[in-house]
Every structure is written in structure tokens, then in C-alpha cells.
Amino acid sequence: MHHFHYRGNELYCEDVPIQKIAAEVGTPLYLYSHATLKRHFLIFNEAFEGIDRLVCYSAKANTNLALLKLFANLGSGLDIVSGGELYRGLKAGFSPDRIVYSGVGKRVDEIDYALNTGILMFNVESLEELAVINQRAGLLAKKAPVAIRVNPDVDPGTHPYISTGLEKNKFGIDTKTAIEGYKVASRLENIDVVGIDCHIGSQITEAKPFEDALKSLERLITELKALGIKIKYLDMGGGLGITYDAESPPHPREYARAIIDSLQGVDLQLILEPGRVIVGNAGTLITRVLYRKAAPVKEFVITDAGMNDLMRPSLYKAFHAIQPVVKTAHAPIKADVVGPICESGDFLAVDREIPDVKQGDLLAVMSAGAYGFTMSSNYCSRLRVPEVMVADERFYVVRARQTYEDLVAGETIPSFLNS
Numbered sequence: 182m183h184h185f186h187y188r189g190n191e192l193y194c195e196d197v198p199i200q201k202i203a204a205e206v207g208t209p210l211y212l213y214s215h216a217t218l219k220r221h222f223l224i225f226n227e228a229f230e231g232i233d234r235l236v237c238y239s240a241k242a243n244t245n246l247a248l249l250k251l252f253a254n255l256g257s258g259l260d261i262v263s264g265g266e267l268y269r270g271l272k273a274g275f276s277p278d279r280i281v282y283s284g285v286g287k288r289v290d291e292i293d294y295a296l297n298t299g300i301l302m303f304n305v306e307s308l309e310e311l312a313v314i315n316q317r318a319g320l321l322a323k324k325a326p327v328a329i330r331v332n333p334d335v336d337p338g339t340h341p342y343i344s345t346g347l348e349k350n351k352f353g354i355d356t357k358t359a360i361e362g363y364k365v366a367s368r369l370e371n372i373d374v375v376g377i378d379c380h381i382g383s384q385i386t387e388a389k390p391f392e393d394a395l396k397s398l399e400r401l402i403t404e405l406k407a408l409g410i411k412i413k414y415l416d417m418g419g420g421l422g423i424t425y426d427a428e429s430p431p432h433p434r435e436y437a438r439a440i441i442d443s444l445q446g447v448d449l450q451l452i453l454e455p456g457r458v459i460v461g462n463a464g465t466l467i468t469r470v471l472y473r474k475a476a477p478v479k480e481f482v483i484t485d486a487g488m489n490d491l492m493r494p495s496l497y498k499a500f501h502a503i504q505p506v507v508k509t510a511h512a513p514i515k516a517d518v519v520g521p522i523c524e525s526g527d528f529l530a531v532d533r534e535i536p537d538v539k540q541g542d543l544l545a546v547m548s549a550g551a552y553g554f555t556m557s558s559n560y561c562s563r564l565r566v567p568e569v570m571v572a573d574e575r576f577y578v579v580r581a582r583q584t585y586e587d588l589v590a591g592e593t594i595p596s597f598l599n600s
């Protein structure tokens with residue numbers, strides 16, 4: 182069942198015509214399908230049926246409070262990478278004991294916040310961080326539950342900017358140093374060693390890298406056992422890819438099967454941190470065509486959404502399918518779909534066959550639910566766009582469009598400049 186579909190010539194999200202939403206809310210806007218979000222979470226979670234596991238949705242893919250609340254309601258835990266995400270998670274009602282905290286650069290104030298909140302565990306990414314967490318826990322008279330994020334040195338076969346499990350990446354601790362880290366951690370007064378963790382990259386489209394990473398972790402788990410270090414959690418991170426174009430990533434059930442099969446004999450609670458696979462294809466960016474323009478060698482379609490609204494094409498040369506919100510019978514054209522920003526890197530698509538759109542037509546930039554809004558910015562003092570959630574035949578603005586006042590909120594002009 183597809184929740185973005187045509188009825189006649191018109192694109193709907195669930196039972197709502199997208200044209201209607203654009204008319205009422207204005208463009209650009211992010212649009213999420215509640216039914217798709219829910220279905221994706223349940224399919225992923227149920228793929229691990231019968232296994233002792235906790236699925237911790239990875240907040241940074243999409244942190245809108247309405248989405249977080251939905252996942253909290255469905256029994257999800259949360260994977261966070263900042264104090265801000267912890268704040269959002271608590272606001273959305275996640276229980277602290279279902280929150281895991283990853284990230285290479287946790288600040289002291291963020292560590293204190295997480296310690297005072299009582300999260301499930303810190304995924305520690307360096308020995309220096311471990312020492313700081315121990316010290317802060319001591320000052321706060323707490324014991325910090327930690328896993329060490331291991332860098333298993335596997336190639337996820339993905340874009341270099343989104344691979345995180347290679348020896349040259351900044352993430353985690355290499356397998357040799359990790360054992361050292363566990364020995365140190367197990368002797369620290371205010372550290373409770375509870376788990377082992379990895380996260381090898383994002384948009385991974387085969388099962389093999391996950392199996393390789395798991396094998397590497399299992400060798401470490403055996404070594405830890407021999408050292409008398411007992412852990413409870415095995416955190417496999419996130420990273421399962423989705424179909425943007427022609428990729429055919431494993432279905433969550435195949436992914437789960439590959440992990441479960443490799444898990445034989447490991448008696449730990451499994452933690453998973455899916456982000457993209459849950460929200461990516463549950464969202465679109467709706468934009469209006471402002472102008473058409475023909476250059477000597479190219480045709481341009483200029484839209485009201487730009488790289489500040491959806492950064493992935495500029496940042497990773499990522500592909501997003503672009504569909505008309507109302508289909509026409511005109512022959513398609515080949516064009517660059519570009520935004521209004523003063524950068525040549527400001528494009529949504531390059532040399533793309535798209536419908537022969539006209540000024541004022543609406544386009545849907547598909548698969549924009551993950552790393553879309555969360556990566557957006559106010560560059561060029563453009564207002565951050567609204568987010569809308571559709572549920573059946575109704576829609577809800579779950580984040581209002583910014584105003585010009587929002588844009589300058591918090592800025593001040595020092596008095597000496599006002600003379």
C-alpha cells in the first residue's frame with residue numbers, strides 16, 4: 182500500500198490531495214504520511230520478533246516532535262547525538278531508560294544532562310570521552326552506563342560522507358584499542374560497562390557489511406567474556422538504506438534475518454538504531470515552480486525550494502525522484518531543477534527528465550523524510566519551511582513556517598553601534 186499515490190492525475194498523500202495542502206499552507210513544505218511512518222516502524226520492529234531487542238529510532242533523521250511522539254507511542258526507544266535531541270526526546274515522552282546517546286563530541290553540559298536524566302547508555306567514542314564521563318558521573322554521584330562504539334573497519338559501500346565504520350573515519354574506537362578501553366572502563370569507579378556498539382554508515386544497500394561488522398563485534402564479545410567483563414547490550418547502530426532511485430536494499434525482514442542468523446550463541450539484548458529506513462520514504466518536499474529559463478546548453482526549472490531546504494543533492498549528489506503533483510499530457514523535458522540560492526551547487530536535480538512544468542506548477546521531491554528538514558538552514562535568510570503530517574483524510578501543520586521575526590530572534594545590536 183502506497184501512501185503517496187495518484188488518483189486520476191492528482192498526487193495524494195493518504196486521502197488528501199497535495200494541491201489542497203499547498204494551497205492552504207503555502208510552499209515549500211515538508212509533507213509526512215502518518216500511515217507510512219507507522220507502517221515502517223512496525224515492519225522494522227516486527228522483523229526482530231522473538232528476539233530480545235530494543236529499536237531506538239535515530240532522531241537526527243527527523244526530529245519533529247510529532248514524529249517522535251508517534252514513535253514513542255509505538256514503543257520505540259531513541260538514539261540521540263546531542264543535548265538538543267535529548268530535550269526533544271523527553272518532550273515527546275520517551276522514557277529515559279530507552280534512550281542511547283552516540284556521537285564523537287559530547288560536551289560536558291550534554292554529558293551532565295544525560296547523566297541527570299538517567300539514560301540507558303552512552304556510546305563512547307574515545308578514551309578521553311570515557312575519562313570525562315567517569316569524572317562527571319563522580320561529581321554527580323552517579324554511575325554512567327556505557328558501551329564502547331567499536332569501529333569494525335568494514336566498507337559499507339556507500340558515499341564516503343556517510344560511511345562511518347572505516348579505520349580512517351573519525352567514529353568509534355578500533356578493535357584493538359577497544360579491548361584496552363574495556364579494561365580501563367571496567368576499572369573506573371563511576372562507569373558501568375553495559376554494552377558494545379557499532380554504526381558503520383548510512384544508506385547501506387546490502388546485508389553483508391552488517392554481517393561483517395557483527396562478526397567483528399562477536400570476536401570482541403568473546404574476548405570480553407574471557408576477561409571477565411560482562412555486558413548486556415549489543416547495539417548494531419542503524420544504516421539500512423532505502424530506494425531513492427534504482428537501489429534495491431534488503432527488506433527489513435532480510436536485514437533482520439541476516440543479523441539474527443549471525444547472532445547465534447550471543448546472549449545479549451539487541452539494540453537497533455534505524456533512521457532513514459523508517460522516515461525516508463514517508464516524506465516529500467513540495468515545491469512550486471517559480472520560473473522556467475533556457476540557457477544555450479541547458480534548460481532550467483527554478484523552484485521555490487533550494488539547497489537550504491533540502492541539502493542532500495548538493496552535499497552528496499544524492500538523487501531524489503521528482504514527480505508532478507498534477508500530471509499533464511505534455512512530453513517530458515530534460516532540465517536542471519534548481520533553487521533560488523546564490524550558489525551553483527543549489528540544485529535538486531541535474532539533467533533530469535521531468536514533466537514539462539510551467540510557472541506555478543507543483544513538484545513533489547520524493548524520499549525527503551530523512552535528513553531533509555533536519556539538515557535545513559536559514560542560509561540567505563530564507564525561512565525554514567513548515568512540516569505537515571497527513572493522517573487519513575486530515576492534515577496537521579506540525580511545524581509552522583518561520584516568520585521574519587523568528588529569523589532574527591536572539592540577535593542583538595550592541596548599544597555602541599546605535600549612537
Ligand SMILES: *Cc1c(COP(=O)(O)O)cnc(C)c1O
Binds near residue numbers: 242260420454457551
Ligand atoms: C545517523 C545515525 C544512525 C541512523 O542512521 P540511518 O542511516 O539513518 O539509519 C544510527 N546510529 C548512529 C550512531 C548515527 O549516527
